[in-house]
Amino acid sequence: AQKVTQAQTEISVVEKEDVTLDCVYETRDTTYYLFWYKQPPSGELVFLIRRNSFDEQNEISGRYSWNFQKSTSSFNFTITASQVVDSAVYFCALSEIQAGNNRKLIWGLGTSLAVNP
Amino acid sequence: DTAVSQTPKYLVTQMGNDKSIKCEQNLGHDTMYWYKQDSKKFLKIMFSYNNKELIINETVPNRFSPKSPDKAHLNLHINSLELGDSAVYFCASSQEPQLDIYEQYFGPGTRLTVT
Numbered sequence: 001a002q003k004v005t006q007a008q009t010e011i012s013v014v015e016k017e018d019v020t021l022d023c024v025y026e027t028r029d030t031t032y033y034l035f036w037y038k039q040p041p042s043g044e045l046v047f048l049i050r051r052n053s054f055d056e057q058n059e060i061s062g063r064y065s066w067n068f069q070k071s072t073s074s075f076n077f078t079i080t081a082s083q084v085v086d087s088a089v090y091f092c093a094l095s096e097i098q099a100g101n102n103r104k105l106i107w108g109l110g111t112s113l114a115v116n117p
Numbered sequence: 118d119t120a121v122s123q124t125p126k127y128l129v130t131q132m133g134n135d136k137s138i139k140c141e142q143n144l145g146h147d148t149m150y151w152y153k154q155d156s157k158k159f160l161k162i163m164f165s166y167n168n169k170e171l172i173i174n175e176t177v178p179n180r181f182s183p184k185s186p187d188k189a190h191l192n193l194h195i196n197s198l199e200l201g202d203s204a205v206y207f208c209a210s211s212q213e214p215q216l217d218i219y220e221q222y223f224g225p226g227t228r229l230t231v232t
Contacts, residue, residue, distance in 0.1 A: 037223075043205065043225070043228075044226065045207060045209075045223035046223075047220045047223075050218075050219065091160065103148075103165075103213060103218055104165070105162065107159075107160045109159060110158050110159075110160075112158075
């Protein structure tokens with residue numbers, strides 16, 4: 001069965017620290033997709049990144065970077081030089097194409113990141 | 118300009134009432150979803166529609182009935198509201214080409230409080 005584990009429930013850092021949010025997934029499929037979403041205190045869910053299982057290149061977007069390691073089934077997210085505006089709950093999610101073209105996102109429980117001034 | 122919109126943003130109602138939440142997307146996506154997020158932030162898929170056809174129906178009480186009049190709209194009607202229905206309900210949409218999976222875009226959420 002598919003599963004996404006975000007072992008860190010809450011993380012607290014001081015501004016300008018680097019922080020890594022862990023995501024470990026389980027799947028039996030060879031083709032799957034991984035996502036990260038951000039939910040700031042205002043409540044909306046913001047898409048951050050999508051990664052195909054065949055694309056193991058790491059991605060960098062400004063202060064955000066993602067490390068995809070198929071060997072360890074992990075898709076970790078690092079924020080460099082964190083800022084107070086990065087405070088949010090971050091969700092990792094996994095999706096597969098199931099029978100009948102059915103798709104469903106399997107969500108982790110989220111990691112609540114607090115960046116303190 | 119809003120990509121996925123939901124109304125209302127807040128809904129406070131009493132147990133036993135019936136209420137609806139509306140969702141519209143202007144992204145041209147084929148697939149729309151309803152999620153429930155509880156107080157612990159756990160996100161649970163409820164329903165998914167592709168081109169007005171129901172494709173995902175998780176174990177949701179049949180007091181919840183989705184309706185998709187066209188592929189840009191997916192409404193959620195809830196009958197006989199219960200205290201446990203209090204949550205934030207999110208609508209989302211995505212493209213769904215045959216052999217690929219794209220990200221979902223979420224509405225702002227509807228905070229439902231049942232008293």
